[in-house]
Amino acid sequence: MTETKQQTIKNSDVRFSVAPMMDWTDRHCRSFHRLLTRRARLYTEMLTTGAVIHGDRVRLMSFDPFEQPVAFQLGGSDPAELARAAKIVEDFGYCEVNLNVGCPSDRVQNGAFGACLMLRPALVADCVKAMKDAVALPVTVKCRIGVDDQEPEAALFTMAQHCVDAGVDALVVHARKAWLKGLSPKENRDVPPLDYALVHKLKRAFPQTLISINGGLTRLPEMHEQLETMDGVMIGRAAYHDPGLLLSVDPEFFHEEAPYPDIFAAVDAYAPYIERELGKGEKLSNMTRHMLGLFNGLPGARAFRRRLALEAVGPGAGVEVLEAAVAEVKSAVARMREAAA
Template identity: 75%
Template sequence: MTLRASDIRFSVAPMMDWTDRHCRYFHRLLSRRARLYTEMLTTGAVIHGDRARLMAFDPFEQPVALQLGGAEPAALAQAARIVESFGYAEINLNVGCPSDRVQNGAFGACLMREPALVGDCVKAMKDAVAIPVTVKCRIGVDDQDPQQALFALAEACVTSGADALFVHARKAWLKGLSPKENRDVPPLDYALVHRLKQALPEVPIAINGGLTRLTQMREQLNFVDGVMIGRAAYHDPALLLDVDPQLFGSPAPMADLFDAVDAFLPYVERELANGERLAAMTRHLLGLFAGMPGARAFRRRLALEAVRPGAGVETLLGAVGEVRAAMARFDEPANAAEPAPAATA
């Protein structure tokens, strides 16, 4: 199974505690063309954990890829076979996360220092599965020279058969910065990623980091094959409604955000019937109406009411009703409520 450059034109990044199956299902309602990624799972979780809970996804989410964390080729190969058996469209190796947990496990961004090992990991997975194997990385860590670090890692990955590279165009500082700070503080170097693409014209390469507007994304697509966005898609999911028409020339799957919520309701009802809590799903919708009248009341209703035992779809509909009502008031003519002037003789 091959991965084309067009397959990675737009994707939503793997984000811990955020891109779970509920989030991905809703994102798929907003864009049929986006490539979606799971939260990172370690090889240990895949091999020994509760796979039904950790790895289940709805076929509607496809194309969906699973991100693996690990640094042992044999364990990654074993985990990759399990991932493939679940029906995922791709396996992505995490070579970019700088969290303490990842550092303690000597994988994630730590692997930027060990390109040969990353190559061995990629080869082991490629030998084990038929689905694409890709790598998400940084441009370096700590005092590494970014050009040398990124190009060395890319060469090792490509030589070992990696099907695509996703490059977060910042260094990761493993000492001195928190994971949150590592998402914003190190400066972006888009030009370096562009040079990598020039050096590897046949390799699908997507850029990640700091992209929040579709105009920025279209600009980046002049230099690389794809863009991957994270927090922008999560905090303002309305952005995804414009992805299909603006980046793929395809019709938007939903007329507006209200239609998207309506389309989400059958999924919510099904999950509630299976014992899921409403808040587990609606927490991914809090940014949905950002900037629109009633958005604050929408967030407040969900934050306070969706967590209550027994909360159902009526809670979500009530929160959406706050936006509908606010928009109706906003659209009323300023003098609509004023009485007509009395007739004069």
């Protein structure tokens, strides 16, 4: 593959992204998030090389072009298999392929990939080079600052140097260690302390490499503060549990108008997608489960969540269930405004 064919990744591509999250960032979630922000880079759930190479690709990997820019996260540790899987990812039309070097679940430990790869930086470099040789897509790595008893600075800087030497296009660093033994995946998202300063130091050491920071970012001012040093911010649970936050991304980080004037208009815009998917036999709850945190902080939010949780799972549930749930919030907001008048 000639160098001219290689696609590049720009600062604006990494400026704001929504993290790959298992069981969360499926195609329905991404389609809804894309309605809220045109510019954020979205990521798939992680899929292993085995699933990509041998699984039902149409079911596992298909996405709506509306979701773009959307990146694909791969899990694996065999360079040849990662190269083969990356080519399949490229053929499906994704804009980036990302190697998972941060997930601490039992599943990835059993397969010796994910966060386990923090212990094998030379192998990660081989994986990156194999994928770079196989595809024109940007190849990126998402990692931790270390695992278990590793000294974080040595572990992170060694990993980064190996990745850069292999031609990685960008790094995303979750600013916590991962404990492979003793902590659950959920605890690994909260218990190990954050070390933003170390990730900032990494960026200063690798000024020519695009580096995003991930972990614990929930408020817009915090994200702006990170962008004073880092090339990008990646948020995870904050985007999922409070998706309304994403409606601020385009004006806050790209100085562009939000896609919709408010969250109610965005929900209205999602209705045709829901109806189309229902027509294909999809269940309403598989789409509305990504919206449960939508009105956090507004009156009627609890009624909204309760209605969706109880009624969206019913046989034959249609978009009218969502409309009725949203009406609970609209009514509660109207009552609050009347009381304040």
